[in-house]
Amino acid sequence: MPTVGIPKALFYYKHPLMWETFFKELGFEVELSGDTNRKILEEGVKLSESESCLSCKVFNGHISVLLNKKLDYIFIPRYKSLRKGYKSCPKFFALAEIARTIFNNIPPILNPEINFSKERLDKTLYRFGYNLCKSRVKARQVTKIALGKLSSYREELKDQYYQKIKSEKPKIILISHPYNIYDPFINLNIINKLKELGVEVITIDLIPYKEQVFYSGWDFMDEMIAQIREIVTKDIKGAIQFSAFNCGADSILISLVEQEFKKVNIPYMSLIVDEHTGDAGIQTRLEAFVDTLNL
Amino acid sequence: MARKITFPNMGNYQIVFKTLFENLGFEVIPPPKTSKKSVEKGLKHSPEFVCFPFKVCVGNYIQSIEEKGANTIVMLDTQGECRFQYFGRLQQKILDDSGYNISFFTFNAKNALRYLRKLGIFRNSPWRIVRAVWITLWKLKLVELIEDLSWKTRPREQKSGKTGKVMSKYLDILDKTNSLVKLRRLKREIKESFSSIEIDKSRKPLKIGIVGEIYVIAESYVHRDCDVALGNLGAEVHKAVRVSTVIKHFLNPLSKKLFYRQAYPYLKTSVGGHGQDSVAHMLEYAKEGFDGVVHLAPFGCMPEVTVRPILNQISKEKKLPLLSLSLDEQSAEAGIQTRVEAYMDLIKDKKIRN
Numbered sequence: 001m002p003t004v005g006i007p008k009a010l011f012y013y014k015h016p017l018m019w020e021t022f023f024k025e026l027g028f029e030v031e032l033s034g035d036t037n038r039k040i041l042e043e044g045v046k047l048s049e050s051e052s053c054l055s056c057k058v059f060n061g062h063i064s065v066l067l068n069k070k071l072d073y074i075f076i077p078r079y080k081s082l083r084k085g086y087k088s089c090p091k092f093f094a095l096a097e098i099a100r101t102i103f104n105n106i107p108p109i110l111n112p113e114i115n116f117s118k119e120r121l122d123k124t125l126y127r128f129g130y131n132l133c134k135s136r137v138k139a140r141q142v143t144k145i146a147l148g149k150l151s152s153y154r155e156e157l158k159d160q161y162y163q164k165i166k167s168e169k170p171k172i173i174l175i176s177h178p179y180n181i182y183d184p185f186i187n188l189n190i191i192n193k194l195k196e197l198g199v200e201v202i203t204i205d206l207i208p209y210k211e212q213v214f215y216s217g218w219d220f221m222d223e224m225i226a227q228i229r230e231i232v233t234k235d236i237k238g239a240i241q242f243s244a245f246n247c248g249a250d251s252i253l254i255s256l257v258e259q260e261f262k263k264v265n266i267p268y269m270s271l272i273v274d275e276h277t278g279d280a281g282i283q284t285r286l287e288a289f290v291d292t293l294n295l
Numbered sequence: 296m297a298r299k300i301t302f303p304n305m306g307n308y309q310i311v312f313k314t315l316f317e318n319l320g321f322e323v324i325p326p327p328k329t330s331k332k333s334v335e336k337g338l339k340h341s342p343e344f345v346c347f348p349f350k351v352c353v354g355n356y357i358q359s360i361e362e363k364g365a366n367t368i369v370m371l372d373t374q375g376e377c378r379f380q381y382f383g384r385l386q387q388k389i390l391d392d393s394g395y396n397i398s399f400f401t402f403n404a405k406n407a408l409r410y411l412r413k414l415g416i417f418r419n420s421p422w423r424i425v426r427a428v429w430i431t432l433w434k435l436k437l438v439e440l441i442e443d444l445s446w447k448t449r450p451r452e453q454k455s456g457k458t459g460k461v462m463s464k465y466l467d468i469l470d471k472t473n474s475l476v477k478l479r480r481l482k483r484e485i486k487e488s489f490s491s492i493e494i495d496k497s498r499k500p501l502k503i504g505i506v507g508e509i510y511v512i513a514e515s516y517v518h519r520d521c522d523v524a525l526g527n528l529g530a531e532v533h534k535a536v537r538v539s540t541v542i543k544h545f546l547n548p549l550s551k552k553l554f555y556r557q558a559y560p561y562l563k564t565s566v567g568g569h570g571q572d573s574v575a576h577m578l579e580y581a582k583e584g585f586d587g588v589v590h591l592a593p594f595g596c597m598p599e600v601t602v603r604p605i606l607n608q609i610s611k612e613k614k615l616p617l618l619s620l621s622l623d624e625q626s627a628e629a630g631i632q633t634r635v636e637a638y639m640d641l642i643k644d645k646k647i648r649n
Contacts, residue, residue: 090570094570101561250344
């Protein structure tokens with residue numbers, strides 16, 4: 001049985017659980033790189049281009065961990081667009097090529113292109129599955145299971161959202177990319193820290209939204225703005241935007257998101273972390289922010 | 296209110312943009328030459344982590360609004376993948392928030408016709424529009440001719456600084472010339488005067504290619520006269536990405552496709568901006584036997600930072616020395632100069648040893 005390695009960073013969080021299920025159903029053995037830790041981060045920082053964003057550095061660290069295991073394939077898809085007529089972050093386009101140049105001993109890379117401007121996700125999955133197993137029936141079956149897993153996960157998120165929105169505690173919305181929100185090592189466990197301070201944290205990816213056109217361009221940008229417009233109508237005490245250092249997208253996003261909250265007079269704070277950010281610094285800033293909310 | 300049009304600076308291409316709008320019957324206010332002052336103004340108003348060209352553009356706008364009273368800004372949006380697609384919209388917002396009363400036109404493929412009508416370009420007779428475009432293209436050609444010739448003569452000149460003088464003289468004349476007949480005459484004149492510069496024929500200059508982001512390559516303040524420094528150190532430079540190549544690729548998609556195919560062994564997809572161009576051009580330079588490549592990028596530029604590991608790889612595989620410079624408001628001329636000098640020494644050393 002061939003083994004495929006999936007780095008648990010960046011694209012993994014765009015479609016959580018889907019790729020694992022997909023490969024398992026196809027009869028592959030799946031090796032995940034596991035959660036980020038100090039060693040992965042250090043390895044990534046050492047290998048990557050120094051001006052790249054922290055998330056990309058961590059991604060390369062995850063690949064280096066995977067290479068220690070015995071793998072037949074490594075899975076690095078090319079996420080070009082997650083909404084029709086829109087584009088993803090350009091750093092997602094060339095992940096496979098960069099990995100190939102950085103690591104000499106890398107196994108063959110499985111590199112399907114996910115481009116919603118060209119075709120729907122189920123078609124991409126089907127074609128990719130067919131190329132791997134050469135059976136139409138199986139490919140169709142696998143696609144269905146993988147997509148089912150993804151949608152049930154998203155349903156769960158929705159349930160979480162409706163529970164959280166009912167909570168009595170002051171609610172804070174945490175804005176970031178999914179690969180920062182779900183990586184407690186990158187975000188220095190910000191969600192737990194906020195919980196300990198006695199607030200209810202609503203992460204932005206939980207919020208259901210209607211697709212609308214605001215700025216066009218990057219897919220995540222319009223998604224975030226739509227989600228923010230949705231959440232500000234609810235009783236929200238404050239907003240924290242969290243970004244990794246030198247994220248090109250966030251340099252634009254921060255000013256646009258800030259403007260959204262300014263319009264409705266909700267306190268807003270932006271936090272930027274890099275590989276050197278200490279725990280205490282973040283803690284102090286969070287405490288100060290939460291204190292101002294209670295006034 | 297009469298429109299007074301301004302636009303961001305882009306090196307010598309400023310002459311070209313100015314001509315286009317002037318011949319369409321607008322009053323044009325070319326932005327003052329980019330300087331420390333304009334960068335400071337831009338820094339004050341821009342988001343902190345946005346890339347350097349954005350800040351310089353904002354500085355240019357504010358300078359031409361405050362110092363010369365411009366009231367209309369024209370900007371381009373290529374609808375690519377990198378941050379550039381938001382430049383116009385964000386800059387408009389910044390200027391509005393800062394209380395400047397201006398109209399902002401961000402041209403892209405979708406709104407071009409509508410905006411051209413709104414600007415009132417179609418009030419001109421069709422003949423006048425054609426003439427304006429024609430003159431603009433001529434000037435573009437001549438600007439690039441002057442640049443080409445200056446790169447060729449600078450490393451060979453006997454009296455240092457002569458090329459720079461001739462270049463700025465002809466750029467000035469070109470700026471003032473506004474008739475097709477005179478432009479044709481000027482072309483001959485430019486060629487003659489560059490060939491009349493005394494050159495040392497025994498010198499064999501090194502050939503250095505400059506790849507990277509188009510704005511950074513073109514705007515001399517941003518790259519701190521890196522091309523001149525290379526020329527003075529005895530290198531014949533060649534800039535890869537230029538406005539004429541962009542227009543050529545726009546008009547001829549087939550040549551564009553063939554061009555990008557060269558990059559396929561290393562990079563199969565566009566990464567926004569001029570990322571894939573950099574890879575393709577570097578491979579081209581390697582094939583043409585250049586002695587080295589200088590890669591210019593703004594600090595944190597999404598496409599260029601993405602391709603940098605690939606460029607390093609090409610440099611290793613093709614044995615083509617690469618100097619990659621990140622430029623931002625902190626980079627000083629002396630710093631760039633020192634690094635360029637060290638780089639040139641290395642290449643010369645390598646050439647002697649082989």
